[in-house]
Amino acid sequence: MRTGRLAPTPSGHLHLGNALAFGAAWISVRNPSRGHDAGGRLLLRIEDLDRGRAREDIAESQRADLRWLGIEWDEEVTPQSQRSYTLEGLDTYQCGCSRATRLSWGCRCRFLPAGARVNGGGWRFRTPEGDVHIEDRARGGLELPPGDDPILMRANGEAAYPLAVVVDDARDGVTEVVRGADLLDATAVQVRLHEALSLPIPEYLHVPLILGKDGRKLSKSHGSTELRALRAAGWTAEQIWAMLLPLIGASPPFASARIDLLRVHRGPVTLPF
Ligand SMILES: [Zn+2]
Incomplete structure (x- = not known):
């Protein structure tokens, strides 16, 4: 069955960029574009691996924001903090080098024989060389560099996001998988991981990244773009969808909106406020 997911990280309140990505995920399953069957299901999975920053009260506020927007899910699955993960089947190496060291000096850990003693640190994926081919439903085929070898498991044994x-x-x-275009680079390495584990590769759709009026990625410093702040300022969900839906070639009302894959904006969009 066609299955999509909403996967919020409960370390910050949802903002307009999250609303667009989660709204597009909902529409994609509920009101599929041409060529896709109706009748899919949508899961909610709380991505709370970062135990230091994840908070249940924020997760609850995110669920409330989603419902306020009209984004309902069929089932909430086990949060990531309650699942277990293994490196079995993956070509990994241990590396305790800092990001700065890896960027400026390079890291030799990658080339040490398996099992060699190193300076501790987490376990990285030895990403195969060469560009990664990904298929995006709106952008078509893309060739992307795989980027730096990601940490898959921290030194303390906790799994990392990739x-x-x-x-x-x-x-x-x-x-x-429907998400913001800021995750295109992450998609490249994730496709390599799916391949390494012989797991099926989901279909991807990347929706435009929304920037604050200062041109930067939305973060805690853009509190006025948080959904709860907009709601408190008198915005309605209808007004939010009227602003966001054109970015994915859709028209209000949200409940019957359909994504037009040919009209999904490619570049980032800067908010006027
Ligand atoms: Zn290293």
Whole structure:
């Protein structure tokens, strides 16, 4: 069955960029574009691996924001903090080098023989060389560099996001991933991980990244773009969808909106406020 997912990270309140990505995920399953069957299911999976920053009260506020927007899910699956992960089947190496060291000096850990003693640190994926081919439903085929070898497991044995998201999408039977274009680079390495683990690769759709009026990625410093702040300022969900839906070639009302893959904006969009 076609299966999409909403996968919020409960370390910050949802903002307009999240609303667009989760709204597009909902529409894609509920009101599929041409060539896709109706009758899919949508899962909610809380991505709370970062135990230091994830908070249940924020997760609850995110669920409330989603419902306020009209985004309902069929089932909430086990949050990532309650799942277990293994490196079995993956070509990894241990590396305790800092990001700065890796960028300026390079890291030799990658080339040490398996099992060699190193300076501790987490376990990285030895990403195969060469560009990664990904298929995006709106952008078509893309060739992307795989980027730096990601940490898959921290030194303390906790799984990191790139491993968890790939394993969980397969475990949860996710067939389509809809998210912001800021994750295109992450998609490249995740496709490599799906391949390494012989797991099916979901369909991808990347929706435009929304920037604050200062031209930067939305973060906690853009509190006025948080949904709860907009709601408190008197915005309605209808007004939010009237602003966001054209970015994916859709028209209000949200409940019957359909994504026009040919009209999904490619570049980032800067908010006027
Ligand atoms: Zn290293």
